[in-house]
């Protein structure tokens with residue numbers, strides 16, 4: 001197994017609690033023209049089944065897990081229903097085994113949500129793009145209005161209330177990478193996930209579904225240089241720190257650099273169906289291949305997370321998610337790149353994942369930059 005791989009059990013569940021959103025982000029993989037059952041949300045019956053089964057699994061292992069509340073926009077569930085879902089963790093006996101985190105666009109944050117986050121000790125991730133221009137171009141209301149100013153106001157409010165907040169940004173090649181990092185720094189962000197646009201080799205071959213990745217290599221190299229400049233450790237960026245850790249043979253938990261065991265995470269859809277990491281939803285959305293749905297549902301009479309773990313591990317092994325693609329083995333940056341996210345490697349030419357990532361060009365340049373920096377950091381300091 002590739003040395004970067006980490007945990008060996010299902011320790012993160014991404015729970016898609018609601019299929020609606022108050023924004024219409026242009027790159028959204030979830031809320032778009034193809035969204036089925038828009039407006040549906042998780043029922044008490046489904047969340048109870050989920051809790052009871054996850055409690056049995058974690059208590060049997062004597063381990064802890066995490067629920068990441070996701071949507072759509074999870075706060076659209078409303079204060080009362082969300083509080084009911086959190087109270088159910090105590091009532092079902094899941095609470096001692098679980099940490100909660102919530103991913104939000106933050107536009108609904110108010111005093112009542114801040115009380116809720118404090119009361120249930122929920123960490124929060126806010127989706128904000130790397131600078132105002134790219135945020136306002138992509139993260140828009142249904143009327144097409146940009147939302148950067150409101151998002152920054154919510155971030156400040158959360159910080160003032162002492163809520164631990166990280167940010168999640170989608171890398172935009174149209175932006176200068178140096179400007180992107182200084183913009184995030186100016187917000188006082190201490191932890192950021194910069195995600196590469198979700199895609200795969202099959203999608204990139206089709207002009208109707210391809211994502212423009214041409215400017216991504218320069219963006220990442222410039223962003224990396226700005227990030228290490230001045231040797232200021234106050235802002236962690238997981239994509240960059242994962243590459244550095246992997247250069248030293250360390251384990252990481254970042255799927256984007258092949259660093260985590262893909263079988264440590266599953267998605268629970270609003271109807272209770274259990275799915276692979278959201279990268280795989282792209283294969284089903286564009287009718288390229290299966291792979292997202294496991295066919296299991298937490299409400300099935302015979303559902304157990306132990307069975308789900310076995311099935312997911314078999315899938316991960318089948319698609320090579322636990323090893324480098326063959327062509328990557330001789331690559332000079334393979335140790336830091338990790339072959340990229342397993343979902344980004346799929347190619348319909350041979351219906352296999354045994355290919356370099358669709359992000360290969362960008363990851364290669366960033367990998368070279370990372371190794372060069374580690375050999376000689378002085379040019380940037």
Ligand code: SF4
Pocket residue numbers: 327328331332333334335337338339340356357359360361363364365367
């Ligand atoms: S840079 Fe490309 S070839 Fe090298 S390990 Fe990464 S995906 Fe594979």
